[in-house]
Amino acid sequence: MTDTTETLEHRLSRIHLALEKEQLERVDDVLSDLEPAEVALLLESLPPAARISLWERVPGEIDGEVLLHVHDEVRGTLIDDMDHAEIVAATTGLDTTDLAEIFEDLPQQVAADMLRSMDALQRSRLQETLSFEEDSAGRLMRTDTIAVRADVSLETVRRFLRWKEAVPDNTHMLMVVDRNGRFVGVLPLARLIANDPEMAVADLMDSDVDSIQVTMKSTDVATLFQTHDLTSAPVVDESGLLLGRIIIDDIVDVIRENSEQALMNMAGLDEEEDLFAPVMPSAKRRAVWLGINLLTAFLAAWVIGRFEAALDQIVALAVLMPIVASMGGIAGSQTLTLAIRGLALGQISRTNSHWLLRKEIGIAALNGVLWSLVVAVLAVLWFNSIAIGVIIAAALVINMLAAGVAGIVIPLMLKRAGIDPALSGSVILTTVTDVVGFMSFLGLATVFLL
Amino acid sequence: MTDTTETLEHRLSRIHLALEKEQLERVDDVLSDLEPAEVALLLESLPPAARISLWERVPGEIDGEVLLHVHDEVRGTLIDDMDHAEIVAATTGLDTTDLAEIFEDLPQQVAADMLRSMDALQRSRLQETLSFEEDSAGRLMRTDTIAVRADVSLETVRRFLRWKEAVPDNTHMLMVVDRNGRFVGVLPLARLIANDPEMAVADLMDSDVDSIQVTMKSTDVATLFQTHDLTSAPVVDESGLLLGRIIIDDIVDVIRENSEQALMNMAGLDEEEDLFAPVMPSAKRRAVWLGINLLTAFLAAWVIGRFEAALDQIVALAVLMPIVASMGGIAGSQTLTLAIRGLALGQISRTNSHWLLRKEIGIAALNGVLWSLVVAVLAVLWFNSIAIGVIIAAALVINMLAAGVAGIVIPLMLKRAGIDPALSGSVILTTVTDVVGFMSFLGLATVFLL
Structure with missing residues (x-):
C-alpha cells in the first residue's frame, strides 16, 4: 500500500x-x-x-x-x-x-x-x-470499449467476458450496439451481475443515455460530464455508430486545465508554461506582454502630459492622481473577474448582460460615493484645499463608474470577437481606468482650479 | 435521450x-x-x-x-x-x-x-x-458502500448481490473487509464477472489500494485522485475500519472549486459569490477590498508627496512616473501568478524556491534592461533631456527587479504564515511596486536633477 x-x-x-x-x-x-x-x-x-x-x-x-x-x-x-x-x-x-x-x-x-x-x-x-x-471529443476518446449486442442473453455476455479475460478494472458498464454497430444503450456491470442470466441485454440496458458526438468541443464534453454526473460516456459519429468512450479520468484533466488557463491568461502567461523554464525564452515570452502594457502606460502618460499646465501649478495633483487611477483599476478588475468566470461557465449571454451591467453600475456608484468621500476628506486635510477634495471625489466616482461598465462590456465584446477575455481583458481595462482616471481628475482640475 | x-x-x-x-x-x-x-x-x-x-x-x-x-x-x-x-x-x-x-x-x-x-x-x-x-474526507465520503468478506467465494458474492438487488449503477468495485470490518482490499466487478465462481474473493481482490484517512484534507484527496487516476477510494478511520468511499463525481467539484477560488481570490472576490447578488450586499463586500487598496494608494501618494520639490520643478516627472510603477506591477503580477499556481500544485518548497528566485531575477533583469532602453529613448525624445532618460531607465530596472523578488517572496511568506497568497498577494505586491517605483524614480531625480 x-x-x-x-x-x-x-x-x-x-x-x-x-x-x-x-x-x-x-x-x-x-x-x-x-x-x-x-x-x-x-x-x-x-x-x-x-x-x-x-x-x-x-x-x-x-x-x-x-x-x-x-x-x-x-x-x-x-x-x-x-x-x-x-x-x-x-x-x-x-x-x-x-x-x-x-x-x-x-x-x-x-x-x-x-x-x-x-x-x-x-x-x-x-x-x-x-x-x-x-x-474535440475525438481526441479524448478511448477505443478500448467493450460492446455487446442487445439481443443476446446475460449468460452469453458473461461467457463472452470470461472468454475475453482482460476486462479493464475500471470498466463499470458495457456498451450495447445494434447489428450495424450503432449505439443503442449501456449495460452497467452491476445489473449484469444482479439479474437472472436468462434475461436479454435489451431488457436491462439503459437506453436513456447521453451520447457524445465525436466533433463536440472538449470543454462542452467536460460541462456535460459535470452537469450530468457522468463517469463515462459513449462517443458516436453523426450516423450514431459507436466509436469509443470518454472516461472521467480524462475529463478531470480538461477541467483542471481550463481553470488554470483563466488564472494564467489573466497575467498574460500560458497555461503550459514551465515553472522552471530557462531564463532566456521566459524573458522573451513575457517581453511581449510587458511591451503591450508599456503602450498602455505611455498612453496614460500622454494623457497626463496634456495637463502639464495644471501639474506645473498645483503639485498636489501629481501626488493624488495615482489614487484615482488605482481605485478604478481595482474596482474594474473585480467586475472583470466576475464576468470572466461567468463567461467561462456559460452563464452570461445577451439576455442577462443588461441586468448585470445595471447591477455593476449600482455597486460602482455606491462604492464610488463611499470612497470618494473618504478620499476627499483626507485630501482636504492633507492639502488644505476644499476644491481639490471636491475634484478628486468627482473624478473617483466617474472612474469607478467607467470601471464598472468596462468590466462588463470589455469581456463581452472580446468574447463576441472570438478573443479570450481572460488574456486581453485586464490590459484593456487598465487602459480605460488609467485614461479615464487621469483625464477626469486633471481635466476637472484644469477647468476649475486654473 | x-x-x-x-x-x-x-x-x-x-x-x-x-x-x-x-x-x-x-x-x-x-x-x-x-x-x-x-x-x-x-x-x-x-x-x-x-x-x-x-x-x-x-x-x-x-x-x-x-x-x-x-x-x-x-x-x-x-x-x-x-x-x-x-x-x-x-x-x-x-x-x-x-x-x-x-x-x-x-x-x-x-x-x-x-x-x-x-x-x-x-x-x-x-x-x-x-x-x-x-x-475533510469525512464530509466527502458516501456511506452506500457494498462490502464483502475476503474468505467467501465469488458465487456467494454474486448471490448476495442478486439478493440485494439495488446495487448502484455507478458501482464498479466492491470493498473487501475482514471479520472486524477493517478494509483489506477491493474487488472490481469486472473481475467478479470474468472469473471462475469457485474462486475466493481473497484470491482476486486487489489489496494494493490507496485508502484515505477520514481526516485527510479534501484538497489532498483531490490530488491523490488525480495523481493515482482513481475513480473511487475507500475511506478508513485510524484503526483501518472501513467507513465509506469517496467517488470521483464529488472530487470533480473539489477540483473545480479550488481552481475557481484562486482566480476569484486574486481579485478579492469570494468563490461562492453570486453573479447576480443584490447591489447593496455586493457593494459592502467589495468595499472592504477597495478600502484595503486605498491604503496602498495613499501610501504611494505619500511617497510621491515626499518629492514635491522635484515634481514642482520638473513636470516631466509627474508625466512619466506612472510608467515606472505600472511596468513593475505588470512584471510582478506575472511572477506572482506563476508562484500562486506552483504553490497550489504543491510544486514550490524551500528546496527549490532559491532557484526560482534566481530565475525570476534573471528574467526581470533581461526585461528590465530591454524595456528601460525603449522607455529611455522615448523619454529623451519626448522631453529632450538625456538625464531624464537615464533616470527613468535606472528606476525601471530597479522596480522590475523588486517586482521579480516580491513576486516570489511575498506568496512564500504568506503561505508560511497560513494566509492565502492568492487573496493577499496582489495587494501587497502592488504596494511594493508602487512604492519602489515612485521612490526610485523621484528619488534619483531629486538627487541628480535638482
Whole structure:
C-alpha cells in the first residue's frame, strides 16, 4: 500500500536533498513508490539540471506515462534529453489516444520512424485520432470499449467476458450496439451481475443515455460530464455508430486545465508554461506582454502630459492622481473577474448582460460615493484645499463608474470577437481606468482650479 | 435521450424569453429536459426576480439536488423563498453526505425540526458526518458502500448481490473487509464477472489500494485522485475500519472549486459569490477590498508627496512616473501568478524556491534592461533631456527587479504564515511596486536633477 499521507512538498525535499548529495539509491527509493503523475509533478518542480538527473533515473517502463502527465513545455525539455530509441521505447506501450496527445511534440524524424514501424491497424488508428480537431471529443476518446449486442442473453455476455479475460478494472458498464454497430444503450456491470442470466441485454440496458458526438468541443464534453454526473460516456459519429468512450479520468484533466488557463491568461502567461523554464525564452515570452502594457502606460502618460499646465501649478495633483487611477483599476478588475468566470461557465449571454451591467453600475456608484468621500476628506486635510477634495471625489466616482461598465462590456465584446477575455481583458481595462482616471481628475482640475 | 448539443447560453435565452413573456408551459418545457446541475447553472444565470420565478417552476422532486449544485450564496436566496414544508420535502430524499453539505445553510428552526423528525440512525449518521471538519474526507465520503468478506467465494458474492438487488449503477468495485470490518482490499466487478465462481474473493481482490484517512484534507484527496487516476477510494478511520468511499463525481467539484477560488481570490472576490447578488450586499463586500487598496494608494501618494520639490520643478516627472510603477506591477503580477499556481500544485518548497528566485531575477533583469532602453529613448525624445532618460531607465530596472523578488517572496511568506497568497498577494505586491517605483524614480531625480 503506498503512503498516501506524504505530501508532494515533503517528497520534493527528500528527492532534492538526495539529488544534491548524489545519493542515487535514495532517489530510486522515492521513485519506486510513485505513480507516473506524481513523478510528473516532481519533475515539473525541479530546476533544469536536477530535472534531467531525475528523469534519467525514472524507470523506462513509466517514461511514456510520465511524458503524458507533464505540461507541454516541460515535455519538450524531457524529450530533448532522450535519444531516438528511448523515445520509441517510451511511447510503444501507450494507447492511441495517449500517443496522439504527445505525437506532435516528438522530433519529426522519430515520429516518421514510429509511423513506419507500426502495423497497418495501429497506424490507421493513430491517423484517425490525429484527424480529429485538437480540442474535440475525438481526441479524448478511448477505443478500448467493450460492446455487446442487445439481443443476446446475460449468460452469453458473461461467457463472452470470461472468454475475453482482460476486462479493464475500471470498466463499470458495457456498451450495447445494434447489428450495424450503432449505439443503442449501456449495460452497467452491476445489473449484469444482479439479474437472472436468462434475461436479454435489451431488457436491462439503459437506453436513456447521453451520447457524445465525436466533433463536440472538449470543454462542452467536460460541462456535460459535470452537469450530468457522468463517469463515462459513449462517443458516436453523426450516423450514431459507436466509436469509443470518454472516461472521467480524462475529463478531470480538461477541467483542471481550463481553470488554470483563466488564472494564467489573466497575467498574460500560458497555461503550459514551465515553472522552471530557462531564463532566456521566459524573458522573451513575457517581453511581449510587458511591451503591450508599456503602450498602455505611455498612453496614460500622454494623457497626463496634456495637463502639464495644471501639474506645473498645483503639485498636489501629481501626488493624488495615482489614487484615482488605482481605485478604478481595482474596482474594474473585480467586475472583470466576475464576468470572466461567468463567461467561462456559460452563464452570461445577451439576455442577462443588461441586468448585470445595471447591477455593476449600482455597486460602482455606491462604492464610488463611499470612497470618494473618504478620499476627499483626507485630501482636504492633507492639502488644505476644499476644491481639490471636491475634484478628486468627482473624478473617483466617474472612474469607478467607467470601471464598472468596462468590466462588463470589455469581456463581452472580446468574447463576441472570438478573443479570450481572460488574456486581453485586464490590459484593456487598465487602459480605460488609467485614461479615464487621469483625464477626469486633471481635466476637472484644469477647468476649475486654473 | 437528452439533447446534449444545446448550449447553456441558448437554453438561457429560451428560458429568459419565456419568463419575460410569461409563457410558463415553455419554461416547464425547457426544465423537463434538464438535469439538476443544469437547472442550478440556469438559476445562477438569472437576476433575482427571474430566478425566483424559475425556482418556483422547478419540480419539487429535484429541489434538493438543485440546492446542492448552486453556489452557497445563491442557495441562500433560494432557501429564503421556500417555506418550512418545502424545505423539509426537498431535503428528505438526499443522502447524509449531501444533506450535511447544505444543512448549515438551513434556517435554524427548519434544521431543528428536521433533526427531530429523523429516526435515530439517520440522525446519528448526520451528526457523525457533521462532526468531521468542513473540508475533510469525512464530509466527502458516501456511506452506500457494498462490502464483502475476503474468505467467501465469488458465487456467494454474486448471490448476495442478486439478493440485494439495488446495487448502484455507478458501482464498479466492491470493498473487501475482514471479520472486524477493517478494509483489506477491493474487488472490481469486472473481475467478479470474468472469473471462475469457485474462486475466493481473497484470491482476486486487489489489496494494493490507496485508502484515505477520514481526516485527510479534501484538497489532498483531490490530488491523490488525480495523481493515482482513481475513480473511487475507500475511506478508513485510524484503526483501518472501513467507513465509506469517496467517488470521483464529488472530487470533480473539489477540483473545480479550488481552481475557481484562486482566480476569484486574486481579485478579492469570494468563490461562492453570486453573479447576480443584490447591489447593496455586493457593494459592502467589495468595499472592504477597495478600502484595503486605498491604503496602498495613499501610501504611494505619500511617497510621491515626499518629492514635491522635484515634481514642482520638473513636470516631466509627474508625466512619466506612472510608467515606472505600472511596468513593475505588470512584471510582478506575472511572477506572482506563476508562484500562486506552483504553490497550489504543491510544486514550490524551500528546496527549490532559491532557484526560482534566481530565475525570476534573471528574467526581470533581461526585461528590465530591454524595456528601460525603449522607455529611455522615448523619454529623451519626448522631453529632450538625456538625464531624464537615464533616470527613468535606472528606476525601471530597479522596480522590475523588486517586482521579480516580491513576486516570489511575498506568496512564500504568506503561505508560511497560513494566509492565502492568492487573496493577499496582489495587494501587497502592488504596494511594493508602487512604492519602489515612485521612490526610485523621484528619488534619483531629486538627487541628480535638482
